[in-house]
Amino acid sequence: MRERPGDLRRVHARAPGKINVFFEVGDVQPDGYHDVASVYQAVSLYEDVWASRADSDAITVDGDVDVSGVPLDASNLAVRAARLVADRLGYTGGIRLEIHKGVPVAGGMGGGSADAAAALVAVNELLEGRLTPLELQGLGARLGADVPFAVLGGTAVGTGRGDELATALARGRFDWVLATRSEGLSTPAVYAELDRLRAGVDIRPRRGAPQADPGVLQALRAGSAGALAEVARNDLQRAACSLAPDLVDVMGEGDAHGALTAFVSGSGPTVAFLADGAEAADALARSLRGLGRETFVAHGPVPGARIVP
Template sequence: MTVRAPGKINLLFRVGARQPDGYHDVASLYQALSLFEEVTASPADEVSLRFTGPIDGSELPLDESNLCVRAARLLAEATGQDAGVALTVHKRVPIAGGMGGGSADAAATLVACDELWGTGLGRVGLLPLAAQLGADVPFALEGGTAVGTGRGDQLSQALAKGEFHWVLALSDGGLSTPAVYAELDRHRERHARELPEARESVAVDVAALQAVRSGDREALAEAMHNDLQAAALNLMPELADVLELGESHGALAGIVSGSGPTCAFLVPTTLASAELQAAFARAGIRALAATGPAPGAKILEAK
């Protein structure tokens, strides 16, 4: 049973004030991209995991700390299954790049195991389990373009018109999401006089929603924003050069995606996409092209 699920970018990301429990409410406008993880699930006595594909997963954990293993065991526990599964993940989404690759793996695992074991929960029944695994997992199940609020897992679909072209500039290193949030808190403290006070409750900007609903690339370029970007740039200053390079070579806009360090560039056409990829290649920066919105977790084949 092979299931694919998409990586994502955050077209807009607002972060509320730090709460007493250490978390932040967020408001995100997600878009799933045509950059897919594939998970193949085969019958087995125990739960096992291995990685293949163009993205090197050799350093990723294979135990309970991996979202795939947790997803399989969570579904088994929720449905009273005692079966195992052998999971093979074909990785295409950068690791620790702010694109939700691990969440896509978990979403694909839920769908694959639900089908393999015949537990029959379907997409609607899997959504509560996905939310237990992480804020980005429900979106990887659903795909498309959506608004995420709360911790990012309270989803409402945002219809997007047309197709958006993206170039993704990858980084050799990763950024820890908790570290980026901690740096955001420090950044806000350091610049408390210059920055507006962070609100506890945040919302997605209307301009960004209108842009995706109308398919207006130029309007979306104007509306794109990420509250985590300043923190990511503080931790990895070289990203500023990547953003400048992209915007000086035909991108309508560039943004650090989520907690980074992947930078996403909105371009007007497929030709512009190819030209920007070439510019990054000349600078020694690996870049990928993708389009959005893409569908959520989907069964590809059953053997």
């Protein structure tokens, strides 16, 4: 989208989707939430948000992915993010948001959180605010656990609800293939299924607060896709596969066509395949498309939410 003559100032921001290369889930807490330890990596599928002043709040959404399920009212996470910044800066007028989505919707890759992160950055710039990235992360934490990471980007460890972030070193580039599913999975439903499965004794969480696996952090520091493939895991995977058994078939197809490893991303239903380089990722994506799977090729880590000149 290009600015047209006569338009008011219009600010463009972009934020990435994410993969949880490691996700450990603790017991359910009294408030119904779970403490987690997540190792996030931002990947090169992006949400683009344009913000401009308006008489009242408004939002439009299009994209390279199916956007039919995206809310177009005040419940949209990006609209809520825009209002948080506007209120913080004392702006009482409306904000118009135009969103172009490149992250699969309801796929466990944080697309809605990336929209919110881009809106935080765009509105801060639009209103000539001086909120720091850390302050924007704090506002984002009010909206959801993944929003602060979408502001930060790169690779990071998230603890608590996933929003207490510490940057992690990742050398080089990791190449991913993402296989999406037309029917999404509800994050609360996946957690509820995990709790149901954990009523048995075989997958009880370990005692104590969840922690990132040192082996995952070592593999990222070394820039070794092979080493990361050995240790990547997601505690929500079993629950996601219980609700959507076809995900097991998808992971098997990737394994059979050269993926180093396959796992459900976040609460699913997107399946992430780690490939041994860019050429291997392209070949894997072609093979999966030949089997009728919708796939996206991406790499990480990439920067977090930022203004696009």
